[in-house]
Amino acid sequence: MPSGVPIRFEGVSKHFGSVQAVNDLSFTVEPGRVTGFLGPNGAGKTTSLRMLLGLVRPTSGSATFDGTAYRDLERPLETVGAALEAASFHPGRSARNHLNVYAIAAGLSATRVDRVLDQVGLTQYADRRVGGYSLGMRQRLGLANALLGDPGVLVLDEPVNGLDPEGIRWIRGFLREMAAEGRTVLVSSHLLSEVQQSVDDVVILAKGRLVHRGPLTSLGAESTVRTTVDSPDRAALRAALSETGHRFEETAEGFVVLDVGATEVGRTAHLARVPLSALHAQQSGLEDRFLALVNGEGLR
Ligand SMILES: Nc1ncnc2c1ncn2[C@@H]1O[C@H](COP(=O)(O)OP(=O)(O)OP(=O)(O)O)[C@@H](O)[C@H]1O
Structure with a gap:
């Protein structure tokens, strides 16, 4: 060997x-x-x-x-x-x-x-x-x-x-x-x-x-899973996410749910009978950290 x-x-x-x-x-x-x-x-x-x-x-x-x-x-x-x-x-x-x-x-x-x-x-x-x-x-x-x-x-x-x-x-x-x-x-x-x-x-x-x-x-792997989710009925989706206790932000593309994967977010919407128009997991955030480093911003 x-x-x-x-x-x-x-x-x-x-x-x-x-x-x-x-x-x-x-x-x-x-x-x-x-x-x-x-x-x-x-x-x-x-x-x-x-x-x-x-x-x-x-x-x-x-x-x-x-x-x-x-x-x-x-x-x-x-x-x-x-x-x-x-x-x-x-x-x-x-x-x-x-x-x-x-x-x-x-x-x-x-x-x-x-x-x-x-x-x-x-x-x-x-x-x-x-x-x-x-x-x-x-x-x-x-x-x-x-x-x-x-x-x-x-x-x-x-x-x-x-x-x-x-x-x-x-x-x-x-x-x-x-x-x-x-x-x-x-x-x-x-x-x-x-x-x-x-x-x-x-x-x-x-x-x-x-x-x-x-x-x-050391780049902070695994720390951030984010799921983007959207619905034609945003009010219903907002209510369902709040009810489950998920932390989320509202953006032009929909809701960005923090620290929760797509399967879990999909389940929340399904249980609340909220129709979805988008559901996808985002990069873990590692690439963001990498780009921040090479752009001279250091580790956050
Ligand atoms: N033989 C050379 N003569 C002059 N400048 C060079 C030479 N080889 C590389 N450079 C310059 O040195 C710098 C680093 O280039 P290098 O190819 O090592 O980068 P890299 O990280 O491998 O990028 P890439 O992924 O594009 O290959 C660049 O500005 C490049 O233009």
């Missing part, structure tokens, strides 16, 4: 001319956990990951695998697997062919190719030309490529991008499984909502700077 090592960013900065892409970034990513590396477009995520992987040289500071820079790793593919955004694969070649080439070049056993194809669910498409793959299938091929050396660390740039709902469900399970096996898993995304069901920890960047890091729960 591969064992993960911590990823350490220590005072990492990078500027491109006058653009300060990353500014004095320090954090550690622990093994056995999935860490979301989050921030809006342009926050500096890709630049940070590229520095970690030795593709861009930091202006100052160091990004290492427990103290060892990528270029100094003795067995890089067996230590860290990376899938960066917009990985390009030759359209005329099959997934199996691509992976075979990498496996041979890295001196890895050919059985690894079958294994990783199976791990990412591409076995049945392995001999088709990559040119005919959907974006989701290409994402899976990128993951297969990252897994070839059975590394203890996975670094994935926007792996959820382009996946359909089934693919998103699949990757959530995949990330959890990788961490449960003891690997260090760092996953970037510009949307917290895209990864919030898979991550244990978050590292949040805005304009090249660290704005928050800690367990997902």
Whole structure:
């Protein structure tokens, strides 16, 4: 079983001319956990990951695998697997062919190719030309490529991008499984909502700077469920909600019921025989907190 090592960013900065892409970034990513590396477009995520992987040289500071820079790793593919955004694969070649080439070049056993194809669910498409793959299938091929050396660390740039709902469900399970096996898993995304069901920890960047890091729960997870509900007979709905003791606010879209899920609100309306024209649960509020952080408002 591969064992993960911590990823350490220590005072990492990078500027491109006058653009300060990353500014004095320090954090550690622990093994056995999935860490979301989050921030809006342009926050500096890709630049940070590229520095970690030795593709861009930091202006100052160091990004290492427990103290060892990528270029100094003795067995890089067996230590860290990376899938960066917009990985390009030759359209005329099959997934199996691509992976075979990498496996041979890295001196890895050919059985690894079958294994990783199976791990990412591409076995049945392995001999088709990559040119005919959907974006989701290409994402899976990128993951297969990252897994070839059975590394203890996975670094994935926007792996959820382009996946359909089934693919998103699949990757959530995949990330959890990788961490449960003891690997260090760092996953970037510009949307917290895209990864919030898979991550244990978050590292949040805005304009090249660290704005928050800690367990997902440090953002105040689970604290706010809100349900929006409306009725052609608002007076009756207002009375029913008040009677049940729900806390709610009235808005142009209807009533926003605080701390109560859609099932419960639906039941209240049903019992009071109030017809509904809208009933939906809102974001838990996590995304709001995330946006407040990246917009410089801090945690409320
Ligand atoms: N090679 C480069 N030359 C000049 N500026 C760059 C270069 N690479 C990145 N930048 C700039 O650095 C900043 C951070 O970009 P980066 O791609 O790291 O952000 P990001 O968080 O990954 O965003 P995205 O999700 O859009 O990729 C941006 O202002 C970007 O324009």
